[in-house]
Every structure is written in structure tokens, then in C-alpha cells.
Amino acid sequence: MWFFTEEQRALQQTCREFAQKELAPVAEQLDTQEKFNEKAFRKMGELGLLGVTADEKYGGAALGATEATIVMEEFAKACPATTLSYLAHSILCVNNISTNASEEQKAKYLPKLISGEHIGCMAMSEPEYGSDAVGMQTKAQKKADHYLINGNKMWITNAQYADVIYLYTRSGSDKKDLTTFIVEKETPGYSVSKEIHKMGMRASPTGELSFENVQLPIEQRVGEEGDSVYHMMKNLDLERITIAGISLGVAAACLDQCVRYASERKQFGKAIGNYQLIQKMIAEMSTETEMMRSFLYQVCAQYDRGERGPVSAAQVKLALPKMATKIALDAIQLHGGYGYSREFPLERLMRDNKLIEIGAGTNEVMIMIIAKNLLKEGLKNG
Amino acid sequence: MDSQQRKELLEQVDRFCQNEVLPHMEEDDEKGYFRPEIFQGFAQLGLTGLTTEEAYEGAALGYQDLCAVLEKIAHYSVPYAITLSVSSMVQGLIQQFANEQQKQKYLPPLASGQAIGAFSLSESHSGSDAASLKTTAKKVEGGYELNGTKMWVTSGGIAETYIVMARTGEAGPKGISAFIVEKDTAGLSFGKAEKKMGWTLSPTRELIFERCFIPEEQRLAQEGEGFKMAMAALDRGRITIGAIGVGVAQAALDYAIAYSLRREQFQKAIFEFQGLQFMMADDATEIECSRLLVQRAAKDFDEKHINQKLAAMAKMKATDTAMNVCTNAVQILGGVGYTKEYPVERFMRDAKVLQIVEGTNQIQKVIIARELQRHYQ
Numbered sequence: 001m002w003f004f005t006e007e008q009r010a011l012q013q014t015c016r017e018f019a020q021k022e023l024a025p026v027a028e029q030l031d032t033q034e035k036f037n038e039k040a041f042r043k044m045g046e047l048g049l050l051g052v053t054a055d056e057k058y059g060g061a062a063l064g065a066t067e068a069t070i071v072m073e074e075f076a077k078a079c080p081a082t083t084l085s086y087l088a089h090s091i092l093c094v095n096n097i098s099t100n101a102s103e104e105q106k107a108k109y110l111p112k113l114i115s116g117e118h119i120g121c122m123a124m125s126e127p128e129y130g131s132d133a134v135g136m137q138t139k140a141q142k143k144a145d146h147y148l149i150n151g152n153k154m155w156i157t158n159a160q161y162a163d164v165i166y167l168y169t170r171s172g173s174d175k176k177d178l179t180t181f182i183v184e185k186e187t188p189g190y191s192v193s194k195e196i197h198k199m200g201m202r203a204s205p206t207g208e209l210s211f212e213n214v215q216l217p218i219e220q221r222v223g224e225e226g227d228s229v230y231h232m233m234k235n236l237d238l239e240r241i242t243i244a245g246i247s248l249g250v251a252a253a254c255l256d257q258c259v260r261y262a263s264e265r266k267q268f269g270k271a272i273g274n275y276q277l278i279q280k281m282i283a284e285m286s287t288e289t290e291m292m293r294s295f296l297y298q299v300c301a302q303y304d305r306g307e308r309g310p311v312s313a314a315q316v317k318l319a320l321p322k323m324a325t326k327i328a329l330d331a332i333q334l335h336g337g338y339g340y341s342r343e344f345p346l347e348r349l350m351r352d353n354k355l356i357e358i359g360a361g362t363n364e365v366m367i368m369i370i371a372k373n374l375l376k377e378g379l380k381n382g
Numbered sequence: 383m384d385s386q387q388r389k390e391l392l393e394q395v396d397r398f399c400q401n402e403v404l405p406h407m408e409e410d411d412e413k414g415y416f417r418p419e420i421f422q423g424f425a426q427l428g429l430t431g432l433t434t435e436e437a438y439e440g441a442a443l444g445y446q447d448l449c450a451v452l453e454k455i456a457h458y459s460v461p462y463a464i465t466l467s468v469s470s471m472v473q474g475l476i477q478q479f480a481n482e483q484q485k486q487k488y489l490p491p492l493a494s495g496q497a498i499g500a501f502s503l504s505e506s507h508s509g510s511d512a513a514s515l516k517t518t519a520k521k522v523e524g525g526y527e528l529n530g531t532k533m534w535v536t537s538g539g540i541a542e543t544y545i546v547m548a549r550t551g552e553a554g555p556k557g558i559s560a561f562i563v564e565k566d567t568a569g570l571s572f573g574k575a576e577k578k579m580g581w582t583l584s585p586t587r588e589l590i591f592e593r594c595f596i597p598e599e600q601r602l603a604q605e606g607e608g609f610k611m612a613m614a615a616l617d618r619g620r621i622t623i624g625a626i627g628v629g630v631a632q633a634a635l636d637y638a639i640a641y642s643l644r645r646e647q648f649q650k651a652i653f654e655f656q657g658l659q660f661m662m663a664d665d666a667t668e669i670e671c672s673r674l675l676v677q678r679a680a681k682d683f684d685e686k687h688i689n690q691k692l693a694a695m696a697k698m699k700a701t702d703t704a705m706n707v708c709t710n711a712v713q714i715l716g717g718v719g720y721t722k723e724y725p726v727e728r729f730m731r732d733a734k735v736l737q738i739v740e741g742t743n744q745i746q747k748v749i750i751a752r753e754l755q756r757h758y759q
Contacts, residue, residue, distance in 0.1 A: 032577070130716055132647040155717050197412075199712070199720050199727035267511035277744050329705070332579075332734060336509050336742055337534050340579050340735045347579035351731070354709075358716050364657050 001297045004066075011067055015074035018047060023078035030081070030203035031348050036161060037082045037203060044086060045116020052090050053238070054098040058110035064304035065238055066297060069245035076249025077256075080352035081203035083246050084359075088157035088204075089113070091235075091242050093120030093166045097182065100231045101222050105182060109164055118163040123153035123209055124232075130154075131365045134229065138211060140169035140179050147171075147181070147221065149214040152193065155359070159192045159207025167211075168228050178228035181220045189214035200351025236361075237313035241303060243360045244296055244316040247324035250353040251289045254324075254331035254346060258282055261335055272334075281334050285327050292320050311373045318366035321356035328353055383447050391427075391447075392454050398423055399458040407459055411728050414575075414582040416465075416540055424455075424466055425495025434473045438489035444684035445618070449625035449676055456629025457636075460732035461584035463629065465498060467622040468536050472499030472545055474618050476562070479603045479611055488543055488562060500541035502532040502589055503612050509534075510745050512547075513555040513609055517591060519548035525598045526550070526561065528591035531573065536739075538587025539572045541565065545615075546589065547608045558608035562600045569594025580731030617688055619740040620697035624676040627700035627736050631669050634704075634711035634729045638662060641715050641724075658714055665707045672700035691753035698746040701736035708733040 004012070022040040030037055044050050052068045054060025061067070068091065075083040094113050097106060097120075112118040129135045138151025149169060156162075163185050171179040183190060193210035223231065262273035262282060272278045299316050302308040328350035332339035339346045357363050383391070402423050410417065424430050432448050434440025448470060455463040473492050476485060491497040508515040517530025528548055535544070544563040551557035563570060573588025602611060639662060642653040652658055679696040682689045708730040712719040719726050737743045 125717070128646075130647065131652075135648075197722040199722075199731065266507065267509060268514070269511075277747070325709070329734070333737060333742065333744070336738050337504070337735075340738055342577035342579070347731075347734075350734075351579070354712060354730075355720055357713060358720055362716055363713065364655070367657060 001293065003297075003301065004070075008067060008070060011063075012070050012074060014047065015049075015071050016077075018043075019075050019078035023075060023082050027079040027082075027203070028342055028345065028348065030079075031200075032202075032342070034197070034202045036085065036205050037079070038161070040082060041085065041089075041119070042116040045114065048114075049086075050090050050116055051094050051098070051110065051114030053095045054110055054114060055106070058098070058106055059114040060094075060098065060110070064300070065241050066300040066304055068238070068242045069248075069296060069300050072242050072245030073249040073252065076246040077253040079203065080246050080250055080349065080356075081201045083249070084201050084243075084352075084355070085158050085204040087239075087242060087246070088122060089120045091239055092122035092157075093162075093164065095238065096122060096166050096180075096231065096235055097222075099234060100180065100227070101182065104219070105222065109182060113164060119158055119161045120164045120166065121156050121158040121162040122166040123156050124168045125155045126152060127154045127208075131362060134175060134178065136168060136170055136178065138167075138169045140171045140181070140216075142171070142225075143215075146218060147179075147216045149181070149183075149189075149211040149216055151211050153209040153211075155196070156207050156209050157204055157359075159209055160195060160205045165190075165209065166222075168232075171225050176229045177226050179225045180222040180228045180231055181216055182222060183211075183214070183216065183220065187214055187216070199354065200348065201355045202351075233310075237303065237308075237310055239360055240313040240317035240366075241296070241299055243356055244320040247320040247353055247356050248289075248292050248296055250349045251285070251292055251320075251324040251327045254327050254349055255282070255285050255289050257344065257346060258285060258331050258334050261338075278334060281330050285330060288323050288327060292323055296320060309373075311370055314361070314366040314369040314373075317361060318363055318370065321353060322363060324353045325350065325357060383443050388447060388450055392450060394427055395429070395451055395454045396457075398427060399455060403455075403458045403462060407725060407728070408722055410583045412582075412722070414585075416461075416583050416585060418540075420462055421465060421498065422495060424462075429466060430469060430495035431473060431489075431493025433470055434477060434489055434493040438477075438485060438493055440473070440489070440493040445621055445680040446677065446684055449622060449680045452622055452625045453629035453632070453673075456626040457633040459583075460626055460630050460729070460736070461581045463626045464581065464584055465537055465540075467619070467626065468501055469499040469541070471615055471618045471622070472501055472543060475501075475545055475560075475602070475611055475615055478614060479560070479607070480562075483599065484562065484602070492543060497542035498537050498540055500535055500537040500544045501615055502535045502544055502546045503615075504534045505531065506533050510742060512612060513558065514553075515547060515549060515558065517546075517548045519550045519559060519561065519596070521550065522595070526596045526601070528561070528563075528569070528594040528596055530591055532589040532591075534576070535587050535589050536584060538589060539575070539585050544589065545602065545611075546591075547612055548591075550605045550608075555609035556606050558612070559605045560602040560608040560611045561596050562602060563589075563594075563596060564600075567594060567596070578735070580728070580733070580735055616740055617683070617690065617693055620693040620746075621676060621679045621683055623736055623740045624672065624679065624693075624696040624700035627697075627704035627733065628669060628673045628676055630729050630733050630736075631665070631672070631700075631704040631707040634708040634726050634733075635662065635665050635669060637724060637726050638665075638711040638714040641718075652714075661710050661714065665703075665710055668703040669707060672696070672703045675699055691750055694741070694746040694749040694753075697740060698743045698750075701733070702743060704733040704736055705730075
């Protein structure tokens with residue numbers, strides 16, 4: 001982007017090289033085998049990216065939405081699944097601890113999460129509460145010197161590898177009585193009850209968590225009872241913006257591959273790039289990718305200046321994933337049989353990107369948020 | 383076949399797929415495992431030779447019947463519908479172009495389901511531009527020697543009988559001839575199985591010909607008539623691929639409706655939200671349009687009226703619809719739609735290649751435009 005600083009360009013270059021070296025060569029194999037790229041993940045710690053937004057005091061890089069999104073875009077060009085696991089760790093877990101937890105909690109958990117020694121996850125959704133997440137039913141009952149946790153959490157990225165779980169629970173009868181905890185994996189009563197097999201993002205482990213009479217000391221509570229909704233609101237925008245960066249990476253990778261293929265592949269005696277139908281696909285793909293890039297990094301820059309709110313975050317989360325799925329499908333189509341085969345990364349990129357239309361709030365929930373915000377004044381009186 | 387008979391046949395097919403196909407699909411899709419017993423089940427129901435004449439152990443029915451059957455099977459499994467569709471197409475070509483001796487030798491095993499048929503036109507550098515194929519068939523004493531590599535052969539390795547296009551003469555379409563090749567022929571070997579996004583249990587292989595001798599009596603029709611046959615194959619294939627698209631789209635929509643009526647968020651069934659209602663209303667309309675187009679193309683074919691424009695429209699419309707409807711179904715089911723617990727993500731992966739095979743949908747547009755031009759000239 002024209003307004004990137006020199007530091008941001010350097011970060012982009014570093015991430016691009018890392019992704020080419022550590023992510024791209026094994027992406028297809030890990031997708032087929034449903035295996036997590038643990039080696040690359042630990043190396044991200046050495047690069048200083050696992051706490052991209054966290055305080056330097058704990059080893060973080062203290063950077064903003066723009067930089068976090070640059071990382072997502074560059075990683076996702078090579079392997080969206082590893083990027084999703086990276087996001088679940090650095091944004092959903094580390095960033096939440098870093099913005100909401102006490103100094104003691106930060107000192108205890110952040111250094112190992114940021115060095116790559118520990119892996120983190122965040123647990124919000126439940127089998128019956130997806131889009132309606134605030135309706136969650138995992139219970140936290142206050143006892144004399146601890147909380148008793150019971151319930152199940154669903155769709156947890158990194159579940160099988162997580163040492164630290166950032167957990168949302170219900171602590172009272174009002175819809176918004178939600179309380180947050182940090183749970184360590186060794187805590188008795190906690191387990192990963194199921195592995196979830198998926199269409200895409202197969203190299204990013206997903207599991208269901210079970211909490212059976214888990215006793216958590218009071219010092220594991222983040223903030224006060226009932227703070228969760230406030231915590232969520234603070235960070236959801238960043239989560240939506242950065243996850244859209246994965247879709248930008250997918251679109252850019254597809255475009256790049258299409259340009260190369262259209263110049264090399266010959267049918268009817270000439271490169272298929274000579275045909276208007278192919279030219280139209282590529283011209284539209286590149287136009288859409290530029291729109292995605294401009295929109296996303298503008299919202300990032302404004303977010304970093306504290307200027308934008310939930311509407312623009314929901315708008316990028318609605319627009320980018322949808323456009324990237326379309327681009328990836330067109331890219332497969334442009335490659336014909338080869339696009340459908342695993343020799344090219346396109347079918348994987350499409351399968352992986354489809355998740356971004358569902359995870360971190362479905363397209364339909366984004367539509368609700370945008371419409372509700374735009375119409376709330378006008379509809380107030382009727 | 384009258385409508386009551388067709389209804390009964392479809393009920394039998396549905397029952398068989400429910401009991402024998404559906405329970406295996408998730409695991410077999412993951413492992414890429416083709417079950418011969420399912421194809422044998424199709425044979426017992428009389429589906430494997432549906433459009434082949436009775437003299438060759440077929441059921442002598444039409445493409446309207448075949449399309450109805452394929453649509454039903456595609457509710458459960460696109461790749462099994464494809465296996466059946468390709469094997470039927472091979473029989474269609476043999477019936478139309480082969481001599482009596484060839485028909486007697488090759489049709490009964492295919493029609494009775496003892497053998498599976500496969501069709502081989504594409505090569506690595508010759509996809510949409512099929513007439514540029516390079517595999518050669520050199521005339522030798524008593525037959526031909528084939529050399530070259532064919533690609534994207536559906537049912538490669540599991541099929542017994544292959545119709546293979548190879549070059550016997552000049553460059554371009556007029557130098558292409560068609561051969562019937564048996565699986566265990568010396569000089570024929572199977573290349574790697576392609577790893578694919580969908581259709582995982584239907585093997586897609588290369589056929590590698592190295593000084594492979596094919597006796598003269600296995601040439602179909604005359605030298606130089608291969609390309610015409612390939613086009614005749616596509617006239618059939620487009621219609622049946624369209625029917626399979628309709629089937630998988632209908633199945634995906636059925637899952638989406640059932641799920642959205644059951645799933646509650648914000649204290650009501652998600653079906654109550656207009657955002658989803660409009661998606662499903664559009665999907666249902668598109669499926670109905672596609673089905674009507676496919677039925678009309680099949681009826682024209684049965685009445686020996688070859689209408690390439692209509693067949694191309696049916697293929698393009700039905701497979702674009704399949705892709706959209708399956709993608710929407712994953713979206714409506716949300717997280718569970720993305721998992722292997724429901725078949726909709728498999729449907730979406732299986733639907734994508736319907737837009738690519740039997741002529742990409744871009745090539746269908748070329749055909750439609752060519753026919754439009756011809757009409758106005």
C-alpha cells in the first residue's frame with residue numbers, strides 16, 4: 001500500500017520470505033494429512049510475531065491492526081490454515097489477555113505464549129450457540145474460594161495443541177452476565193472431547209472442549225464478573241479486520257497464479273491469456289483484489305488511529321471473504337482440470353477461504369450488525 | 383417408460399442409495415475408496431445398461447429416464463452418478479458407431495455391469511482444445527501402435543473398456559480416430575491417480591501408451607471419424623452432467639431447508655430470517671429452471687433431435703446452479719456445514735468440477751454463441 005511505512009514494508013518482506021520458506025513447501029501435504037505446522041508456529045515466536053499487538057514488556061511487538069493484517073495477508077498467500085491458527089493464538093488469545101488481564105496474569109502467561117513455548121486458543125461458541133454467542137450456557141458458579149465450570153465449547157481453533165484457554169462463561173441469569181477466565185490445559189476436568197474434521201483449514205486443528213466440574217481459583221478470572229461482553233466488544237473489531245487479511249492473501253495468491261497460468265497455458269494454438277473470457281476473469285479478479293486491499297488497509301489505518309467502529313470492521317469481514325471465495329472459484333475455473341487437482345494450490349485456497357465466510361461471525365451476522373447500526377437511529381421510533 | 387414405472391424405479395434407486403451408498407460416503411470420500419459392490423448394486427437394479435438396446439442386455443430406455451436416475455443418485459453421491467453416466471455414454475457411442483461384432487463383444491458386459499466403461503480424450507496440453515491431441519496411432523500390420531499419454535480419465539484403472547482418441551493422420555480434428563482399448567492390453571499402463579478437491583472416490587488416472595498394439599477390429603468406425611465421435615460423446619455427456627448438477631443442488635437445498643427449520647438462534651428458527659429465506663427461494667427457482675432445461679435437452683436427444691445449443695445451456699445452467707446452491711447450503715449450515723458431519727461441504731467440492739468437465743462452462747458459452755451466430759447468418 002502506498003501509505004505503508006518503511007517498517008511496515010520491512011515486516012511485509014520478512015513475512016513473505018518466512019511464508020515461502022516455512023509454510024508454502026508443506027502446505028499441500030499438511031492439508032491432505034490434517035496436520036498442524038507446529039514447527040513453523042514455534043519459529044514465529046523467534047520472529048517475534050506471536051505477540052504482534054502485545055506489550056514489549058512481555059516480549060510482544062506492540063504493533064497495530066495494520067501490521068497484524070500484513071502478517072495475515074502474507075502468511076495466507078502460502079497457507080491460510082496455519083494463518084488461522086496463528087490468528088487464534090496471537091489475536092484471539094494473546095491480544096485478549098494483553099488488553100483485558102491483570103499485570104499478574106500477563107506476567108504469568110504472556111512470555112511463554114509470545115516466545116512460542118505455549119500455544120493459546122479462545123473459547124466462545126457452543127454447539128447450540130453460534131451466531132447467538134451471547135446466549136452461551138457454559139456455567140461458572142461462584143463457590144467460597146473458586147469457580148466451578150461446567151459445559152462444552154465448540155469450534156475451538158488450536159484446541160488439541162492449546163496450553164492456555166481464554167474462556168467465556170455464563171455467571172448469572174441476565175443475558176449479559178458473562179465472565180472470562182484463563183484456563184491451563186492441565187486443570188482437572190478439562191479435556192478436548194472431540195476433533196472436528198473440516199472441508200478446509202485442515203492444517204489448523206479444531207476441537208470441542210469439555211469442562212466437567214472444573215475448579216478455577218478466583219485469580220484465573222479476567223477482570224470482574226460480568227465483564228466479558230465489554231471485553232468482547234473491545235477486541236471483536238480487531239478480530240474481524242485481521243481475519244479479513246487471510247481472505248486478501250487468498251485473493252492475491254489466486255490472482256498471481258492465474259496471471260502466470262494464462263501466460264503459459266496454450267489451447268487452440270495460443271496462450272489462453274489471449275482469449276477475452278480469460279482476460280475478463282483476470283481483469284475483474286485484479287480489480288477486486290485491489291478494492292479489497294485498499295478497503296482493508298484503510299480500515300486498519302483508521303482503526304489504529306481510533307477512528308472507526310464496528311460497522312467498518314463488519315463491512316470488511318463481509319466483503320473480503322465473499323469476494324475471495326468468488327475469486328478462488330474463478331481461479332479454479334480458469335485452470336480447468338488442473339485447478340481442481342491438488343497439483344495447484346487453488347482448490348485448497350478456496351476450501352480454506354470458505355471458512356472465513358463462516359468463522360468469527362458469518363456473513364449473515366455481519367449483515368445484521370451493519371444494518372442494525374446504520375438503521376438504529378431511524379428505526380428508534382417505530 | 384411411463385411415469386408410474388419411472389416413479390417406482392426412482393423409489394428403488396432412492397432406497398438402495400439410502401441403505402447402501404449414503405452410510406459409506408463420508409469415509410470413502412476421505413479415503414478415496416471406490417466400492418465395486420455399489421456399482422454391482424446399480425447393475426442389479428438394471429441401471430448400468432439403461433439406454434442400451436435389449437439385444438445387448440440393456441433396458442432400452444431413454445435419456446429422460448437416465449437423467450432422472452442420475453439426478454436421484456447425485457442426491458447421495460456425485461462420483462457414483464458420474465461413473466454410471468460415463469459408462470452409459472461409452473455404451474451409447476458403441477451402439478451408435480460400432481459394427482455388429484464389436485457391439486456383441488463389448489456391450490453385454492458393460493450393460494450388465496460386469497464391466498465399467500471409460501472415455502479418454504484429454505491430454506496434458508489438450509483440454510478445451512481437444513482437436514490438438516498428440517497421442518499417435520500408427521498403422522502397423524494387423525492394427526495400430528499407440529504411443530502417448532492421455533489425461534483426466536474418469537474411472538481410469540477400474541474400467542475394463544476404454545474408448546481412446548488418438549491421431550492416425552493429419553493435424554487437427556480430421557486426423558483423429560477412436561479405438562476400443564481393453565484394460566489388460568500389453569503396452570497400456572496407468573499413471574498416477576490425480577489428487578483432487580472432490581470426486582475423490584472416482585479414480586482419475588493417466589493412460590500411458592508405450593508401443594501398445596491395438597488390433598484393427600478394435601477401431602471404431604473409420605479412420606478420421608474420432609473427433610466426430612468425441613463430439614457425439616459430449617452431446618450425451620452435457621445432458622447427463624446437467625442432470626447430476628440438478629441432483630446435487632436439490633440435495634444441498636433439502637439439507638439447508640431441513641437444518642434452517644430446526645436450528646434456533648436468537649430464540650427462533652433461522653429459517654424465519656429473510657436473509658436465508660431469500661437465498662433458499664432463489665436456489666429453489668434456479669434448480670427448477672435447471673431441471674426443466676435438462677429435461678428438455680434429454681427429450682430432444684431421445685427424439686433424435688441433436689440440439690447443441692440447448693444441451694450446452696442445460697450443462698452450464700445446471701452446473702453453475704449446483705455450485706451456487708451447494709455453496710449457499712454450506713453457508714446456511716454455518717460451522718457444521720463446513721465439517722464432515724454433514725455432506726454439504728462434500729457436495730460443494732463435488733459440484734465444482736461439474737463446471738469443468740465435458741467442456742468447461744466457458745466452452746459452453748462459445749458453443750452457445752456459435753449456435754446463435756449460425757441462426758442469424
